[in-house]
Amino acid sequence: MALPTIGLSACSEDSVAPLDPDNSDPTDTDPTVAPTPLPIPEMLVASTFNLEMRPGTREFLTDKTTPTKGYNGDYLGPTLFLRTGSAVTLNVTNNIGVNTTTHWHGMHLPAVMDGGPHQPIAPGALWTASFPVLNRASTYWYHPHHHAPVGQGVIFDPTSTGYQVYEGLAGMIIVEDDVSDALPLPRTYGVDDIPLIIQDRRFHDDGALLHFPTNFNPATDPALRKGGNFLVNGVEAAVLEVGAQVVRLRILNASNARIYNFGFSDNRTFHQVASDGGFLRAPVPLSRRMLAPAERAEILVDFGSDQGTTLMLRSFNGGMSNSLVPPPLQDTWDTADFDLLEISVGAARSNPVTTIPAGLTTVEAIPDSEAVNLGSARPFELNANPFGINGLRMNINVINETIRLGDTEVWEITNPSTQAHPFHVHGDSFQILTRDGFPPPENELGWKDVVLVRPRETVRIVKRFLDYSDSTNPYMFHCHILEHEDVGMMGQWVVEAGAQ
Ligand code: C2O
Ligand code: CU
Ligand code: CU
Secondary structure, three states: OOOHHHHHOOOOOOOOOOOOOOOOOOOOOOOOOOOOOOOOOOOOOEEEEEEEEEEEEOOOOOOOOEEEEEOOOOOOOOOEEEOOEEEEEEEEEEEOOOOOOOOOOOOOOOHHHOOOOOOOOOOOOOOEEEEEEOOEEEEEEEEOOOOOOOOOHHOOOOOOOHHHHOOOOEEEEEEEEEHHHHOOOOOOOOOEEEEEEEEEEEEEEEOEOOOOOOOOOOOOOOOOOOOEEEEEOOOEEEEEEEEEOOEEEEEOOOOOOOOOEEEEEEOOOEEEEOOOEEEEEEEEOOOOOOEOOOOOEEEEEEOOOOOEEEEEEEOOOOOOOOOOHHHHHHHHEEEEEEEEEEEOOOOOOOOOOOOOOOOOOOOOOOHHOOOOOOOHHHHHHHHEEEEOOEEEEOOOOOEEEEEOOOEEEEEEEEOOOOOOOOEEOOOOOOOEEEEOOOOHHHHHHOOOOOOEEEEOOOEEEEEEEOOEEEEEEEEEEEOOHHHHHOOEEEEEEEEOOOOO
């Protein structure tokens, strides 16, 4: 029983204007290309959602057709609105012709509903997930998570996670609860509360998605899907029109492998209000916010005195990246500043939010004394040569870690490699205790489900394992650079009930 859907697209996704294929110069803008309004993914408000994974096409480049995949459409998918405390049912139909899954990234749910590698959906099949919504208000997302056999060629396998996300299969989930209801934040979806799904792509001359460079040599070239065509909500060089007021941007880095260092072209201060899994204690003023693959940040931007002006949402990767992406793995945009989205400020809309709140919510810091293993944290070593975790490649028949229901644990993630890895844990949000022994910055002192672990860094996180146990169906932990995940930088854990 689906409730009515609410279409709030700023423009029809069918009428996307041609884009400039010449993106070789990061600062180049072609005045002959008509600006495309930023499309806003359709918002679905329901207790039962029907999602169809299907093939489609898009014209990303002028007069060129790109075969794509999407949920209920050609590329990306609708934004799902969930309400904490309610029950949700998600029906996913696989019409993409190959095996896949759909994972609810960041959601706290039974392992068998997680949509990971153990819940494959065969071509033509319908898979149903249902669970109570227990998460805090925040921005989550969904994407395929199928595990292709690890080995030569896995990165080219059309059933691998990296392949399917790159084709366009991803969408946003917004959870609202009593806390978010009570806050004086912008909340009109598509008007002053804007989803921004950030992705980079590259294309063949004929318009097809180019997964790896034409002369790609797996032995010597970085096996990462990165490109110089930057899409926001599936469109390159789009324009977002906002009112002269406080606007909330929900930024999701849905790229396979790219790290962004977000800011604005005028270097203005903005305020981060939420991290992956919930609100921060108070808005944190920032002029840059780095997001690794799969991380989210909700930010407030005050455009109150900007009516009649335009500015750019930009990634300031210039000078950032030797520390995160070492030179052999860099491309042009790992060391360049480049624009993602033009923001055009018009008159304030009705009932605008005009101030940044002083505080948001209480975030109870999980006391590390609550952990059952404080003196001997569970170790996770991130290995890049060959890719793995704790010296092991993902083996779908091996459970790597067993945790007792009700326990709180400290996990210690070490990165002896020369590149940064975004470490993601399924099942529920965690908190970051320390980075190299020191507390993380204020905007990381909230709920997270992905943490970027820098080269040579040691990160300690604390996580509670509550509500669900299942000794056969595992959850995953992995690097969220999807090509790393696909080649085996992933492992499995179960929660067991009862004494051990
Ligand atoms: Cu975003 Cu294991 O996934
Ligand atoms: Cu996940
Ligand atoms: Cu990695």
